[in-house]
Amino acid sequence: MPHRKLIARLQAVAGLSEQDQAKLAGMPYKLKTLDGGEYLVREGDSPTSSTVVMSGVLSRQRVISERNQISSFYIAGDMPDLHTLHLPVMDHELRSMGRSTVASVSHAYLREVMSGSPGLTQAFWRETLIHAAIYREWIENLGARPALGRIAHLLCELAVRLELVGLLDNGSFHLPFTQQDIADACGLSVVHVNRTLQELRREGLIEWRDHTVQLLDRARLEDAAEFSRQYLHALETTRSPVRNGNAGERGNKRGNVI
Amino acid sequence: MPHRKLIARLQAVAGLSEQDQAKLAGMPYKLKTLDGGEYLVREGDSPTSSTVVMSGVLSRQRVISERNQISSFYIAGDMPDLHTLHLPVMDHELRSMGRSTVASVSHAYLREVMSGSPGLTQAFWRETLIHAAIYREWIENLGARPALGRIAHLLCELAVRLELVGLLDNGSFHLPFTQQDIADACGLSVVHVNRTLQELRREGLIEWRDHTVQLLDRARLEDAAEFSRQYLHALETTRSPVRNGNAGERGNKRGNVI
DNA sequence: CGGGGGCTTGAAACTGATCAAAACGCGTGG
DNA sequence: CCACGCGTTTTGATCAGTTTCAAGCCCCCG
Numbered sequence A, B: 001m002p003h004r005k006l007i008a009r010l011q012a013v014a015g016l017s018e019q020d021q022a023k024l025a026g027m028p029y030k031l032k033t034l035d036g037g038e039y040l041v042r043e044g045d046s047p048t049s050s051t052v053v054m055s056g057v058l059s060r061q062r063v064i065s066e067r068n069q070i071s072s073f074y075i076a077g078d079m080p081d082l083h084t085l086h087l088p089v090m091d092h093e094l095r096s097m098g099r100s101t102v103a104s105v106s107h108a109y110l111r112e113v114m115s116g117s118p119g120l121t122q123a124f125w126r127e128t129l130i131h132a133a134i135y136r137e138w139i140e141n142l143g144a145r146p147a148l149g150r151i152a153h154l155l156c157e158l159a160v161r162l163e164l165v166g167l168l169d170n171g172s173f174h175l176p177f178t179q180q181d182i183a184d185a186c187g188l189s190v191v192h193v194n195r196t197l198q199e200l201r202r203e204g205l206i207e208w209r210d211h212t213v214q215l216l217d218r219a220r221l222e223d224a225a226e227f228s229r230q231y232l233h234a235l236e237t238t239r240s241p242v243r244n245g246n247a248g249e250r251g252n253k254r255g256n257v258i
Numbered sequence C: 001c002g003g004g005g006g007c008t009t010g011a012a013a014c015t016g017a018t019c020a021a022a023a024c025g026c027g028t029g030g
Numbered sequence D: 001c002c003a004c005g006c007g008t009t010t011t012g013a014t015c016a017g018t019t020t021c022a023a024g025c026c027c028c029c030g
Helices: A004-014 A018-025 A107-115 A118-144 A147-164 A179-186 A190-202 A218-225 B004-014 B018-025 B107-115 B118-144 B147-164 B179-186 B190-202 B218-225
Strands: A030-034 A039-041 A049-064 A067-074 A093-106 A172-174 A206-209 A212-215 B030-034 B039-041 B049-064 B067-074 B093-106 B172-174 B206-209 B212-215
Touching: A004 A018, A004 A049, A004 A118, A018 A118, A030 A049, A049 A107, A049 A179, A049 B118, A067 A118, A067 A179, A067 B118, A093 A107, A107 A118, A118 A147, A118 B049, A118 B067, A118 B118, A147 A172, A147 A179, A147 A190, A147 A212, A147 A218, A179 A190, A190 A206, B004 B018, B004 B049, B004 B118, B004 B147, B018 B118, B030 B049, B049 B107, B049 B179, B067 B118, B067 B179, B093 B107, B107 B118, B118 B147, B147 B172, B147 B179, B147 B190, B147 B212, B147 B218, B179 B190, B190 B206
Parallel strands: none
Antiparallel strands: A030 A093, A039 A093, A049 A067, A049 A093, A172 A212, A206 A212, B030 B093, B039 B093, B049 B067, B049 B093, B172 B212, B206 B212
C-alpha cells in the first residue's frame, strides 16, 4: 500500500471518490530510502517526477545570508515537490531529516490521472493551497512571535499534521530533529533554542528525549503558541477529545533530552 | 477592460489561449473602490466571490502576539482570495493600502470557466503556486535576513511584480505605504524601519518621497537583498536591460520622505 | 489655528546572537 | 574493553541588533 498515506491525506483534506482513490492507489512509483542529511533534490534541479513522503520527515531549505533557513517540513503523505509539475525548476533543496522513505511518481502519470478527473485536480490543488496556508502561518510565526512561541507553534503544527496521518500516539510523536534543525526552522540560534527548550520543559509543556516529543499539556502549549489548527483545513478532525497527552508530572530529569 | 491586468498577469505567468483570454475578458464582475485602511474581507468571512485587484495595493494581515503581521501584498492583476474557491473560510483580513479598486467575480462563474478549460485551471493553479513561492521567500526573508536586507528584498520583489504588470516606470513606482506598514510586513519596529530606510538612502540605493519609491541602483539593491527574481516565475522577462533607474545623485535632502 | 498622523531622534532596556568551552553520548577501531 | 573523535547538547559571558519609551517635528486637513 505505497500511497496509503497520500490517499489518507487527500481524503482528509478534500474528499475523494472511490474511483479517484483507485487511480491513486494504482500509480506506478519508485521507492527510495534516504539517510539522515541526504538530499533528495538540489537547488536548480528540474525533476520529471514528484515525490510522496512515505515515512520520516523532509525539510525544504536554502541558505540565506549564510544561514540555513528551513521553510517547510514534509511528513508522510505530503508531496514536497508537487509544484514542479507546473513550475519546473526547484529553487530549494529537499533534505531528509533522519532516515526516510519516499516514492516518486512521474509527472506524466500525475498529469494523466488528473486530466481524467476534475476531482483529483481539485484535491491536488487544494493540497497546494493548504501548504500555502502553512507558509503564511510560518511568516506570522517568524515575523511576530518571540522564541518560545515560535518553537511551541512549530510543535503544535507538527502534532496536528502527524495526527492527521495517524502518527500521533497519545500526545507523543517521533521527531528526528536536532536543536540546530529547530534553529534553522525558527530563525534562531542553536544556543537560544536550547535555552528555550529548557524553558518549555521547565514549564511542564513538553518532554523531548531520544527524538521523541511528548506534549505534556497540549492546551497550554497551544495557548503559548497562539495556535489554532484551523489553517490546516482538515475536513474531519481526528483529534482525540482528551487534550493532555500525559499530564503526569515527572519533575525535570536532566540529560541530553533531544 | 476590467480584467486586463489579470489577463496580462496570467499570460505572463502561464500563457493563455485566445479562447481562454476571451473567457476571462467576458467574466461578469462588480467594481468596488476601497479607501486607505478599509477592509475588503475580515477574518472568518466566507466569501462567495473572489476578487481581482485592479489598482492600488491590498495587504493580507492578522494580529499575532499583539503585532499586526502582514503576510502578503497584492497588486494589480493579483487575486488575493482566489483560494476561497477551495478553502471557503478566510483566516486573514484583506486591507487596502491607500486607495484601490477591485473587481469581484463570483465563485460560480470562476468554476464555470475553469470546468470548460484545463488551460485556465492550470493557469490559476500556477498562479497560486507562484504566490506560495512568494510566501516561502518571505519566510526566508523574516527568518534569515537582517533589517536592511529584509526591506531591500521587499522593495525588489515589489519592483519586479509591478514591472510585470507595467507599473514600474524607469525604476520608480508608486507605493502607498507608511513606515508602519513596512514594519508590519518585515517584522520590525517602526523606529527601526525608519533608521534602516535612512541607511538605504544614505547608501544611495533608494529614494522615497511622496509615496513614490525610486530605485537608484537596482543592482546594488538586489545584492544587498540577495534578491533573485527567479522565484516569481515570470515566463517572459519584461525588465528593461538598464539596471539603474536613475543614478543621478542628489545628496540627502531631508524632510518627510515617505 | 489647532489637531492628528506620520516621520524623526535620543536614550535605555532586552531579546537573542556570538564566542568559547565543557560535558555528554555514541560509534569505531585498536 | 578502552580510547578516541565527532556531533550534539549544555553552560557562561559578552556583544549587537532591535525594541521600547519618550519626545519633538513636520505637514496636511479641518
